[in-house]
Every structure is written in structure tokens, then in C-alpha cells.
Amino acid sequence: MSSTPKTEVFKTERLVIIGLGLIGGSLACALQKARAAGEVSIKTIVGCNRSLEGLKAAKQNGVIDEFCTDAAETVKDADIVVLGVPVLSIRPILEQIRSHLKPGAIVSDVGSVKQLVVDDMTELLTNTGVHWVPAHPIAGSEQSGVSAAQPGLFKGRKVILTPSENSEPRAVAQIDAMWRATGAERFHMSVSEHDRVLAATSHLPHLLAFSLVDTLASQERGWDVFKFAAGGFRDFSRIAASDPKMWHDIFLSNREAVIEALDLFSADLTNLRQHLLDEDGESLIEVFKRAKAARDHFEEQFQNTGSDIE
Amino acid sequence: MSSTPKTEVFKTERLVIIGLGLIGGSLACALQKARAAGEVSIKTIVGCNRSLEGLKAAKQNGVIDEFCTDAAETVKDADIVVLGVPVLSIRPILEQIRSHLKPGAIVSDVGSVKQLVVDDMTELLTNTGVHWVPAHPIAGSEQSGVSAAQPGLFKGRKVILTPSENSEPRAVAQIDAMWRATGAERFHMSVSEHDRVLAATSHLPHLLAFSLVDTLASQERGWDVFKFAAGGFRDFSRIAASDPKMWHDIFLSNREAVIEALDLFSADLTNLRQHLLDEDGESLIEVFKRAKAARDHFEEQFQNTGSDIE
Numbered sequence: 001m002s003s004t005p006k007t008e009v010f011k012t013e014r015l016v017i018i019g020l021g022l023i024g025g026s027l028a029c030a031l032q033k034a035r036a037a038g039e040v041s042i043k044t045i046v047g048c049n050r051s052l053e054g055l056k057a058a059k060q061n062g063v064i065d066e067f068c069t070d071a072a073e074t075v076k077d078a079d080i081v082v083l084g085v086p087v088l089s090i091r092p093i094l095e096q097i098r099s100h101l102k103p104g105a106i107v108s109d110v111g112s113v114k115q116l117v118v119d120d121m122t123e124l125l126t127n128t129g130v131h132w133v134p135a136h137p138i139a140g141s142e143q144s145g146v147s148a149a150q151p152g153l154f155k156g157r158k159v160i161l162t163p164s165e166n167s168e169p170r171a172v173a174q175i176d177a178m179w180r181a182t183g184a185e186r187f188h189m190s191v192s193e194h195d196r197v198l199a200a201t202s203h204l205p206h207l208l209a210f211s212l213v214d215t216l217a218s219q220e221r222g223w224d225v226f227k228f229a230a231g232g233f234r235d236f237s238r239i240a241a242s243d244p245k246m247w248h249d250i251f252l253s254n255r256e257a258v259i260e261a262l263d264l265f266s267a268d269l270t271n272l273r274q275h276l277l278d279e280d281g282e283s284l285i286e287v288f289k290r291a292k293a294a295r296d297h298f299e300e301q302f303q304n305t306g307s308d309i310e
Numbered sequence: 311m312s313s314t315p316k317t318e319v320f321k322t323e324r325l326v327i328i329g330l331g332l333i334g335g336s337l338a339c340a341l342q343k344a345r346a347a348g349e350v351s352i353k354t355i356v357g358c359n360r361s362l363e364g365l366k367a368a369k370q371n372g373v374i375d376e377f378c379t380d381a382a383e384t385v386k387d388a389d390i391v392v393l394g395v396p397v398l399s400i401r402p403i404l405e406q407i408r409s410h411l412k413p414g415a416i417v418s419d420v421g422s423v424k425q426l427v428v429d430d431m432t433e434l435l436t437n438t439g440v441h442w443v444p445a446h447p448i449a450g451s452e453q454s455g456v457s458a459a460q461p462g463l464f465k466g467r468k469v470i471l472t473p474s475e476n477s478e479p480r481a482v483a484q485i486d487a488m489w490r491a492t493g494a495e496r497f498h499m500s501v502s503e504h505d506r507v508l509a510a511t512s513h514l515p516h517l518l519a520f521s522l523v524d525t526l527a528s529q530e531r532g533w534d535v536f537k538f539a540a541g542g543f544r545d546f547s548r549i550a551a552s553d554p555k556m557w558h559d560i561f562l563s564n565r566e567a568v569i570e571a572l573d574l575f576s577a578d579l580t581n582l583r584q585h586l587l588d589e590d591g592e593s594l595i596e597v598f599k600r601a602k603a604a605r606d607h608f609e610e611q612f613q614n615t616g617s618d619i620e
Contacts, residue, residue: 138540158538187538200526201539205546207582208518210601215578216510217604226608228468228497229511230448232552234612235545236515240605242542244598248591255586262583266576268525272517273572276565281558288554291520294527295551298536302544 010040010177016078018071018093020047020058022140023110024084025149028063030182033151040181047146048074054146063149072100080174083109088249091120103129106171108178110137112198113253114162114191131171136160136194137184138202144243155183156305162191185305199257204265206247207258209240320350320487326388328381328403330357330368333420333447334394335459338373340492343461350491357456358384364456373459382410390484393419398559400427404434413439416481418488420447422508423563424472424501441481446470446504447494448512454553465493466615472501495615509567514575516557517568519550 015031017024028047034040047055047064048071055067068074075081075097083090090109101107107130111117114134121132139157159179163172176186189197216225226233251258275283325341327334338357344350357365357374358381365377378384385391385407393400400419411417417440421427424444431442449467469489473482486496499507526535536543561568585593 138538140540140542157540160538197531197535197538200529200535201543205522205543208522208579209546210598211579211582212515212518212575213601213605213608214597215575217600218578219510219574221507223604223607225507225510226604226611228448228470228507229608229612230450230467232450232549233511233515234609235548236519237605237608238545239542240601241609242602244595244602247598248595251586251594252589252591255589259583259586262579262586264529265522265525266579268528269518269521269572269576272521273569276561276569276572279562279565281562284561285554285558287524288520288552288557290527291523291550292552292554294533294536295523295547297533298523298539298547299544299551301536302539 008177010034010042010174010181012041012079012174012178013043014046014078015042015044015080015082015178016046016048016074017064017082017084018048018074018097019083019085019089020049020054020064020067020146021084022144022146022148022153023137024082025058025063025146026139026151026153027082027084027110027137027182028058029149029151030154031178032062034181040178046074046078058146058149063146072096075100075105077102078105080106080108080178083107083111085109086246086249087111087113087116087253090117091124094120094124098124098128098130101128101130105130106174107132108135108175110135111253112136112202112250114160114194116253118162118164118191131168133167133171133175134162134191135175135179136162136198137179137182138198139184144246152183154179157184158305159184159186160194161186161188162194163188164191195254195257196260199254199261203250203254203258204261206239206242207251207262208265209237210247213237213240318487320344320352320484320491322351322389322484322488323353324356324388325352325354325390325392325488326356326358326384327374327392327394328358328384328407329393329395329399330359330364330374330377330456331394332450332454332456332458332463334392335368335373335456336449336461336463337392337394337420337447337492338368339459339461340464341488342372344491350488356384356388368456368459373456382406385410385415387412388415390416390418390488393417393421395419396556396559397421397423397426397563401430401434404430408434408438408440411438411440415440416484417442418445418485420445421563422446422512422560424470424504426563428472428474428501441478443477443482443485444472444501445485445489446472446508447489447492448508449494454556462493464489467494468615469494469496470504471496471498472504473498474501505564505567506570509564509571513560513564513568514571516549516552517561517572518575519547520557523547523550 044065047067058064117134125132137159139153338355354375356376358378368374427444435442447469449463
């Protein structure tokens, strides 16, 4: 629309994405699309994985311009390096690349946990002349891998940046602008707030889904029990199909906040069990009504904030 | 296809659905569609609710042929009466209608819990000359009301019938044929097996979803916490938007089986919490991998069994 105010163009020369999976790949896709539309100016988008699998196809499909399997080598002239790897792989990669980064380069990530990442970046990047701006795009699906990447994954979705007081403002603005180009809404938040909110709304639900599916599958009937499960169970348990390694990393990295959220949940669940034992229908329906009102509110809000992931 | 064997036509004169909500309404829709295609022979499909709201629109939209707000009055000449009401409303309705049913009439229901329904039917219908065949279509959505009804709701879905040794075979065959006409796959199962399986795959997930959403909404941030929830949480919590009254009834009616399933789940969740405390990544990933394998199996099975509810 002609009335849309002109926004600043995201400009960089060499953008390297280490760990070209669903999130890294979708970031590349979205930036390629923005570039084709003249909305950003990026000279080269580079994908880096340890194995060639996926990289070749990604180049062929126009997701990336170049690829490389050596992280240290590929960051040498990088202006921006986005780490798209699982949270616990960030530290070993930082150790590999830190001495190869050029001064002024910006390092960011896409991890679902921020305290550990900030600690690692602070320890390994301080006094290297490199800037770091941790970020977390709240988007994804139970699918994984660059083959599931899509340019619209972040459209209308939220990206949380957790810069510190010491962060270089220009570096923060660059990462913010990069995510703006994907169509995402950006929020800046403290590290501890991020980790607590995500423990509650993402990590705990994943833990419950993994746990329930495993409990059911371990019963006498085994997988047969799922024969009579319906669409409600399908939705509820979808996140239990998520990548085990990625979630292993998230839970170990955000242990304390997850346990805190889990204990709050368990206390309420114990109360609910007591209501059941007591045949206390009034208390049950009170909880269900409150939950339904909150869930209906969430749905409305969710539908008003951009496209869904399909 | 011409090679399809000719199946027996479902034939009845007067079919009354008491409680024309999502399930009752969708049953009516599906039967109307089958009737229009010449697959069933039903003289009159009658909808009965206490209030006129919905009934008039349902008639106008061709969902039902007639409607009535007086259950006792409307069952007088009925050949089949399907109770589409919440589980705890079945008993009071049976008390209302039992002396008005004609000998040979068949009473069925759509309740998600069967022991209580069987107990009520056995107590109230024995020696009345009326047959009863409890049934449970495993289909639905977080939506409710006849306005959400759709003819395809049961297509490819499963319907569990729980007849007893004393059930009249012709009556069982009639209810089976009725559900076959909706495109559903029918299973016959014992009452206790039904209630245990449903407690695990449906009732417990609903309890967890209601409980988690309520826990989150009750925190300091209140509904604001949902601002940063993503598609995974959306799927996981969808069933928390289900009808509180209906679920209140289900939980009270299937208390023992639900508590049994909940306790199994809680024991496993406690172990998972200990793995977290112990930073025992190996055990965590083992659980997640098992869960993912089971969930992937379920998804494959689910996709191969007919249409989804959308």
C-alpha cells in the first residue's frame, strides 16, 4: 500500500547461518524472499552444516547462495553469524569460531533458552571485538530439518531479543532489522523473564506431552491404545513428535525454570485430583471454566497475529 | 464402484435425537445425507432440546424433519431414541421418557463414559420392553452446539458399542447399521475396557490441558503469559476450550479410571522431574525418543483412517 511508511532497509554483506535446520533454513528463505522484493540488501547468504546433506539441496532451491561445512572457515569474513543449532551446541561452535570472527561481526542465535547462551557468549566473546545479540524466534513445528523450511514461518510471529545493557546498539538494531524483514514482531526482554515465560508456555507443555505419550505407550496395550484416540489427543500430543535432541538440550539448559513451572502445575493438578476424589463438581467446573475463558482469549489473540504455521 | 458389495439398508420409521448438539446434530446431518443418497430409509428424524434455540434453525437447514421441546411427548412413537446429552443428563431424561417409550423401541446414547450409562439404563429400562445399546462415537471438537454440526464428522472415525450378553441382537444390529451409515467404523467392546481406554487417551489429556491453562492463567502475569505462546501451545491446549459442563460430567462419571490413569502419568512425570534434577540427559532423551516413535506411529495410523475434523 502506498501509505505504508518506508522502513529502513536491512543491509549486510555476508550473513552466515550455522546450523541450517527448520529455523535457520526458514530464516534464509524469508531473507531471500525479502531480498527478491528489494526490501533488504544482503550480498551473500551462506549456510553451514557439518554434513553436506541438505546444504546442496538448499543451494539448488535458492535457500542459500553458498555453503560450507567448516564453521571456522566460513565465519572469517562474516558480518552476521546466526547460530541455528540446538542450545547445547552453541558453546562448542563458539569455541571453534571465536578466533576466526572479524572485529565488529555480530553473533546471534535462535535458541529457546537464553541464560545459558548469554553466559556462553559473554564468557567466550568478551574482548574479541565481536558483538552478540541473543534472539529467539517463537515459531517452529514438530517437523525439523531444512527441507521443512518455509519463508512464511516467522510472519506475524514473535521474536524475543535479550540484549544486555552493554550490548552495542547498532548490533541490536541490525538483528532487530533482520527479523523485521521476515515479517516477525520483535520484543526486547530480560534473559530471566524470557526463560521463565518460555518454561511455562513452551517447555512445560512439551514435557507433559512427551511424558503422557510415553506413559500411554508403555502400558500393557502398548501402541494399541492409540487406536481409539481422537483429534483432541492428536492436537494435544503433536509436540511429542518434536526433535528429542533439541528438547533434551532445552530442558537441560532451562532446568530450574522448567522445574519451577512443573511444580506449580503439579500442585494445581494435585488439587484437581482431590476435587475428583471428593466428587467436588463445583470446583471442577470452576477450573474448567477459567481454563476455557483463558484459552478462548488466547485463540482470539493468536488468530489476530498473523499467519499460522501450516 | 460397481464391485462394492451391497450392504443392508438401515431402516427405521421415527428416529428421535434428544440433545441436538454437535454430536446429535452431526448424526442427524450424516443420516440426512445418507437418506438423500438412498443409503438409508428413515421416515422422520426428530430433534429435541429443552429450548427452541437451535431447533428452528436446524429444521430450516434440513438437519431435522421435526422438532419438539418435550422429551416425554416426542418419544411416544419413536423406534430409535438417541440421547445426545451430557452423561449426567442421561438419567433424568430416562426417568422422564421411560414410561412413554413404546415396547421394542431402542434407546442409545453418545456418551464418552459407559459404565454409568449402562448402570442407569439397566436400572431404569429393565422390564419396560425397551432395548438399550450404549454407544460412543469417538469424534468431536472443542466446538459445541448444533450450529457446528457437520455430516462428515464421523466419516472414518470410530464408534464403540458396548452391548452386554443380554442385549437384543436386532437392536445392536440397528444401532451398528445407523452408525455405519455415517461412515464410521464400529467396534464392540466391554464397558470397563471402553472406560479405561478413553480415560487414558481422552479424559486424562483433557484434564491436563484444562489444568495447565488454568495454572498459567493464574500466575502473576495472568493472561499476558499467553502473548508469547506459539503454535505448539496452541495445539496442546486446544482441548482446554472444550465445554466445561460436558467435561465436568465425564470426569465425575469416570472418576476411578481417570484417577488411575492420572496416577500412572504422575508417577512417570515424577521420574522425569528427577531426571531433570539429576541432569540425567540420557534418561531424558530415552523418554523423548520413545514418545516420538509412538506419536509418529499414531499420526501415521490416524492419517490412514479417514478424514480429519476440520
